[in-house]
Amino acid sequence: MSLPHAILTALLEKPSSGLELTRRFDRSIGYFWSATHQQIYRELGRLEAEGHIRALPAEQPARGQRKSYEVLPAGRAELARWTAAPQDPRPHRDPLLLRLRASAVVGTAGLREDLLRHLDLHRRQLAEYEEIRRRDFPPGRDAPEDRLRHLVLRAGIDLETFWTQWLDRALAEFDEMGEAQVTDGAGRADGAGDTSARAPEDSAS
Amino acid sequence: MSLPHAILTALLEKPSSGLELTRRFDRSIGYFWSATHQQIYRELGRLEAEGHIRALPAEQPARGQRKSYEVLPAGRAELARWTAAPQDPRPHRDPLLLRLRASAVVGTAGLREDLLRHLDLHRRQLAEYEEIRRRDFPPGRDAPEDRLRHLVLRAGIDLETFWTQWLDRALAEFDEMGEAQVTDGAGRADGAGDTSARAPEDSAS
DNA sequence: TAGACCATGTAACATGTTACATGATTTG
DNA sequence: CAAATCATGTAACATGTTACATGGTCTA
Numbered sequence: 218m219s220l221p222h223a224i225l226t227a228l229l230e231k232p233s234s235g236l237e238l239t240r241r242f243d244r245s246i247g248y249f250w251s252a253t254h255q256q257i258y259r260e261l262g263r264l265e266a267e268g269h270i271r272a273l274p275a276e277q278p279a280r281g282q283r284k285s286y287e288v289l290p291a292g293r294a295e296l297a298r299w300t301a302a303p304q305d306p307r308p309h310r311d312p313l314l315l316r317l318r319a320s321a322v323v324g325t326a327g328l329r330e331d332l333l334r335h336l337d338l339h340r341r342q343l344a345e346y347e348e349i350r351r352r353d354f355p356p357g358r359d360a361p362e363d364r365l366r367h368l369v370l371r372a373g374i375d376l377e378t379f380w381t382q383w384l385d386r387a388l389a390e391f392d393e394m395g396e397a398q399v400t401d402g403a404g405r406a407d408g409a410g411d412t413s414a415r416a417p418e419d420s421a422s
Numbered sequence: 423m424s425l426p427h428a429i430l431t432a433l434l435e436k437p438s439s440g441l442e443l444t445r446r447f448d449r450s451i452g453y454f455w456s457a458t459h460q461q462i463y464r465e466l467g468r469l470e471a472e473g474h475i476r477a478l479p480a481e482q483p484a485r486g487q488r489k490s491y492e493v494l495p496a497g498r499a500e501l502a503r504w505t506a507a508p509q510d511p512r513p514h515r516d517p518l519l520l521r522l523r524a525s526a527v528v529g530t531a532g533l534r535e536d537l538l539r540h541l542d543l544h545r546r547q548l549a550e551y552e553e554i555r556r557r558d559f560p561p562g563r564d565a566p567e568d569r570l571r572h573l574v575l576r577a578g579i580d581l582e583t584f585w586t587q588w589l590d591r592a593l594a595e596f597d598e599m600g601e602a603q604v605t606d607g608a609g610r611a612d613g614a615g616d617t618s619a620r621a622p623e624d625s626a627s
Numbered sequence: 628t629a630g631a632c633c634a635t636g637t638a639a640c641a642t643g644t645t646a647c648a649t650g651a652t653t654t655g
Numbered sequence: 656c657a658a659a660t661c662a663t664g665t666a667a668c669a670t671g672t673t674a675c676a677t678g679g680t681c682t683a
Contacts, residue, residue: 219517226524251513300524301532308456312424314574319431319505321567327506362526369519
């Protein structure tokens, strides 16, 4: 239920064509709500059908011609409604944590390299956010809109900081485990294995 | 591509029926890969069809009868393969950050209460994780599997810590903005509004 | 024996992903 | 004018969500 509202926000900030939106989703908005161009075109169609946006009049016809959209009053009202309505936090879904947990059962083979790769990616993302911060939020601006957007950016910075720190620690643990490491993996995929590998968390009642 | 692997991990830790899995997904595994019972039953069916798991023989017939599953060698091998294979981090999707950004354009009405509510929810989750940590990871255990699972738990703890801190700060900002607050919202949904509300991040290139 | 809950499922739909198609514009 | 790239889309599929259905077991 969020993609249309992400698009409405982006269009209110600046009327755009589908491709422009796609590019902006690769930069700013997409940092916390990503979308592919297929999703965006599909959603633009729906939003137009619902009367929330309209194509800017510029006598452009069919395929291959760019088409810009702007938000209509009904769209703005819908966005305001959605923003004000309470919403529960959505549950996390993180494959990397899942793989780590799986590795406690089937072995850590291959994982370390990918942790390193992720660490690098998160460091780059962090650097990118900090560059944006330097550029767009110099000390002393405090229009409410700037404060709100700065707050969002700080969430991104703090999240990436968390990941880099956590991955550092994870890698340190991997190194400490050293030889004692569970490198089993497919080695005994013959299934004669123990099923005693219960995870502690499940011990709860 | 992760749900089947989450289920394989859970079943390796302990063979279970669909409902038992559902409950465990509400507790431990589900903290970083949630799933409803419908998803779980659908996926159990597929995993069985693929020969990755099998129902434990216990002459239980049709509907309404519990059916336990265990992982077969092929399933364990598939899990090991998946765990070792590199995977890119998936992009974030966070409606709350989106709403905050939208509020820079359509007003902050209603948001503060929901931030408070989220703060409360994250504090509770944090307390729950710390309770699990006290119970299951007393100092001095260092079997590799425990270390790996502890690492995962710490990611949960650190993430919830991040959210509580960030929400604290966000609420402080809201209070500072005070009267100057953008409480507009539907107030001028007549659409005569400014479209000059460009977000700084978009100024790139 | 009626109602609550346990346990497994079906169906319909919404959202997200991947692969491909098509016309327009630019550039060598 | 051929090839690359821009811009908009279609189709098929995978995943996730919501609402409901069905039979079994327990308890007042």
